[in-house]
Amino acid sequence: MHTMWKGSISFGLVNIPVKLHSATESKDIKLRQLHKECQNPIKYEKVCPVCDREVEKEEIVSAFEYTKNKFVMLEKEEMESIKEEKTDKSVEIIDFVKLEEIDPIYFDRSYYLSPNEGGSKAYSLLREALNESGKIGLAKIMIRSKEQLAVVRIYKNTLVMETIHYPDEVRDVEEVPSVPEADQVAKKELDTAKLLIDQLTTEFKPEKYTDDYRTALLELIEKKKAGEDIATAKETPTKPDNVTDLMSALEASLEKTSKEKSTKTKTTKKKTTKKKPAKAN
Structure with missing residues (x-):
């Protein structure tokens, strides 16, 4: 797993050398934009x-x-x-809080933390302390030139750091339009809705949820590849810079030179053919 950051976790006088790894990855299918006429990628x-x-x-x-x-x-x-001034390679735990006190709206990105050289014992100590206390660490860290607020918690025997939004980055819920103030639900309707929720309630098993759109799009791409319904980008032709302006300048220069040469020839001819004055007797 790729290491994207090396530093340490500190709480009190305890310092744990760690490495940071991205815990998630995007599975989005990246599509390119081509010029329909020649099938070449568009340049921005x-x-x-x-x-x-x-x-x-x-x-x-x-x-x-x-x-x-x-x-x-x-x-x-x-x-x-x-x-x-801010780039101190450390995850400084400043407080310990309960996970349920943080609303999921604050969570941003997840990273795995692994012990760096000499950090295994201290890593195990923090993991066990968090597990026994039922708390998570609230910390600050610099990532990609931005100071982030983060939490350190346990996920399947591994320490995980999750960046969270600052309070001023979460928009005020009062600004959401058209939210009804009072309950406008009949008891019978509410009871039916609760019954439906009970019937659909199950244990969360993440592996049973898949991206159906991405699967269908990949199948379409493979089908087109197999049928050789593909576009091949043509080699980009090499063009001289400002070729039109250059040709115009050359033609104008040639025309100007020709006119000057023609004028010079006529002037010389006139001087040559000019009659000499008659000699006195």
Whole structure:
């Protein structure tokens, strides 16, 4: 399993060397967009609408738009200095809480934690302490230039770190439109709904749930491959830069040179054929 981060978990004076691994992966089928006429992938370019040209990476700077078309530009060095101040390779557990006190709306991404060299004993200690206490650790960590709030808990004998949203990142539920204030349900309807829930209640077995759309799409792709209903991208032709402008310039230059040469020839001819003045007797 790929290690994406190395550091430590700390709580009190205990320090546990750990490695971080992504606990989940996207199974989305990534589709490319082709030009229907020639079956070549579409290219996306970063273009400045004012300069009307593609912008190179080194020409791009970061900025915050605080109001429409008004920006605060941020230099790379300024952002790096803040990042360096916060980039402490540690998961610092600041509190211990009960898992049920955190609503699932706060949870974001999951990562497995494994002990790094020399960390097995301390890893086992934290795992057993969490298990015995029934608590989870609430921590802070820097991931990809962002300070994250996270929880450390146990999942099938392995420590798991799950990033969670800060309170100001969760939108106010009061802003949700058209939510009825009072219950408008008849008792008979409620009893029937509860009976239906009871009939559909089962033990959660994640392996029985599958992505039917993804399965059907993969089957369609394989069927098309087998029937050779495929598109092959053509080799991108090499074009000289600004070939039209260059040809126009060359033709204009040739025409100008021809005119100048023609004018010069006529002038020389006139001077040659000009009558000499008659000599005096």
